[in-house]
Amino acid sequence: MSQDINITVIDREGTEHDFAVPVDMNLNLMEVCKGYDLQVAGICGGMAMCASCQVYILTEEHFGERNDDEQAMLDEAYHVEENSRLGCQIPITADLDGLNVKIAPEEL
Amino acid sequence: MIKTDIIIIGAGPVGLFTVFEAGLMKLRCHLIDVIPQPGGQLCEIYPKKPIYDIPGYPSVLAGELVDKLMEQAAPFKPGFTLGERADIIEKQTDGSFIVTTSKGTQHQALVVMIAGGLGSFEPRKPLISNIGDFEEKGVRYIVKDPDQFEGKDMVISGGGDSALDWAIYFAEKGSFVHLVHRSDRFRAHKDSVSRAQELASAGKMKLHTFAEVKELNGDQELRSVVIHTKLSKNTVYTDLWFPLFGLSPKIGPIGDWGLEIEKNAIVVDTYDYQTNRPGIFAIGDVNTYAGKLKLILCGFHEATLAVQTAYKIINPEKKFTLKYTTVQGVQGF
Numbered sequence: 001m002s003q004d005i006n007i008t009v010i011d012r013e014g015t016e017h018d019f020a021v022p023v024d025m026n027l028n029l030m031e032v033c034k035g036y037d038l039q040v041a042g043i044c045g046g047m048a049m050c051a052s053c054q055v056y057i058l059t060e061e062h063f064g065e066r067n068d069d070e071q072a073m074l075d076e077a078y079h080v081e082e083n084s085r086l087g088c089q090i091p092i093t094a095d096l097d098g099l100n101v102k103i104a105p106e107e108l
Numbered sequence: 109m110i111k112t113d114i115i116i117i118g119a120g121p122v123g124l125f126t127v128f129e130a131g132l133m134k135l136r137c138h139l140i141d142v143i144p145q146p147g148g149q150l151c152e153i154y155p156k157k158p159i160y161d162i163p164g165y166p167s168v169l170a171g172e173l174v175d176k177l178m179e180q181a182a183p184f185k186p187g188f189t190l191g192e193r194a195d196i197i198e199k200q201t202d203g204s205f206i207v208t209t210s211k212g213t214q215h216q217a218l219v220v221m222i223a224g225g226l227g228s229f230e231p232r233k234p235l236i237s238n239i240g241d242f243e244e245k246g247v248r249y250i251v252k253d254p255d256q257f258e259g260k261d262m263v264i265s266g267g268g269d270s271a272l273d274w275a276i277y278f279a280e281k282g283s284f285v286h287l288v289h290r291s292d293r294f295r296a297h298k299d300s301v302s303r304a305q306e307l308a309s310a311g312k313m314k315l316h317t318f319a320e321v322k323e324l325n326g327d328q329e330l331r332s333v334v335i336h337t338k339l340s341k342n343t344v345y346t347d348l349w350f351p352l353f354g355l356s357p358k359i360g361p362i363g364d365w366g367l368e369i370e371k372n373a374i375v376v377d378t379y380d381y382q383t384n385r386p387g388i389f390a391i392g393d394v395n396t397y398a399g400k401l402k403l404i405l406c407g408f409h410e411a412t413l414a415v416q417t418a419y420k421i422i423n424p425e426k427k428f429t430l431k432y433t434t435v436q437g438v439q440g441f
Contacts, residue, residue, distance in 0.1 A: 037371070041357075043149075043153070043356070043357060044149075044153050044154065047154060047157060049153055049154055049157075049295070050153065050354065050356070052356070068293065069295070071291075071293060072267060072293045072294065072295040073295055075290045075291035075295075076266060076267055076268065076289075076290060076295065076353055078235060107356055
């Protein structure tokens with residue numbers, strides 16, 4: 001029996017959304033945001049080939065590490081900050097309990 | 109005025125396969141796409157990524173799948189209006205539709221199939237305040253009709269496949285290319301990166317890494333760009349800059365066509381994927397219905413069913429009987 005973790009997502013209007021997310025469904029953060037209709041486009045479907053799911057990690061301990069594809073994409077994206085990550089490259093795992101993220105501004 | 113049986117908006121995989129299915133029923137198609145080449149997001153976003161869920165292909169690169177679909181559609185001689193966005197649709201008294209593009213090209217048909225995927229791809233524009241002054245006057249977000257730029261010196265920005273592929277293309281055609289990228293890691297395929305490095309060593313290209321074009325200068329036309337790095341600013345005199353940072357889809361003008369839209373997708377009837385406006389269908393990623401899955405293979409199925417009703421609209425007096433290609437073969441136009 002796996003447990004849900006609690007995460008908080010701040011949308012582009014500044015509204016906070018708290019979700020209990022299961023860890024055993026092979027979800028990533030982009031999919032969670034899309035699932036809750038949080039204006040995350042996820043255009044490329046999760047291949048780290050667009051930056052439409054960029055988020056800022058507000059809880060430092062959950063930053064993890066950018067992978068190579070993700071880093072390369074962020075090198076070309078806009079509004080990139082030190083704490084930027086692509087939601088699609090963040091699998092939902094138990095150690096992310098308490099994660100707090102803000103969705104980056106939309107490009108264009 | 110281009111006249112055809114079916115106007116297909118979007119030349120991605122589903123639009124291309126529609127040509128084949130319509131062709132089997134002796135219906136002619138004309139495709140309109142804002143991107144200058146066919147393939148949609150497969151060519152624009154992930155041409156070198158493998159796809160594993162196309163029946164019969166354990167693995168196929170997205171770009172190769174598009175080549176195969178083009179080959180499959182070829183006997184039915186589809187027409188193409190590329191690099192133009194379908195902007196306006198007008199219903200005529202005879203029941204046909206006229207679709208007019210951003211460049212004013214007009215198309216007429218009894219049936220319109222919207223296979224627009226994620227929407228109309230608009231370029232991701234660099235955040236430079238006066239960039240608008242030089243659009244089409246030296247700054248180009250999309251490479252269209254590359255012949256006209258062959259041999260000209262230019263600046264290309266970006267680190268993805270599009271930027272690298274075009275930089276290599278033009279360098280091999282005798283242009284001197286400045287390739288500017290914000291990092292030293294490239295998102296493009298590694299073969300393209302090695303080729304670019306070879307061309308740079310051969311003096312046909314200059315790679316500017318950890319660099320970014322931040323200023324544009326000119327009068328009526330672009331005259332120079334300023335490339336910033338952490339420590340320096342370098343002016344490159346050029347009248348051609350391609351910022352190739354990819355394209356981002358917007359639903360665009362189709363959103364104003366009086367179609368029922370739900371969550372940025374067009375609502376259809378799953379009987380034949382027709383929209384709330386008879387004669388206008390929506391197939392592939394652009395549509396939505398209960399149980400919708402955004403998969404290429406589902407789009408193929410939708411296209412096949414949609415052309416059955418299209419046939420009845422175009423040939424109200426005739427009855428069509430399904431014939432298998434194994435029996436009939438493929439009789440092109």
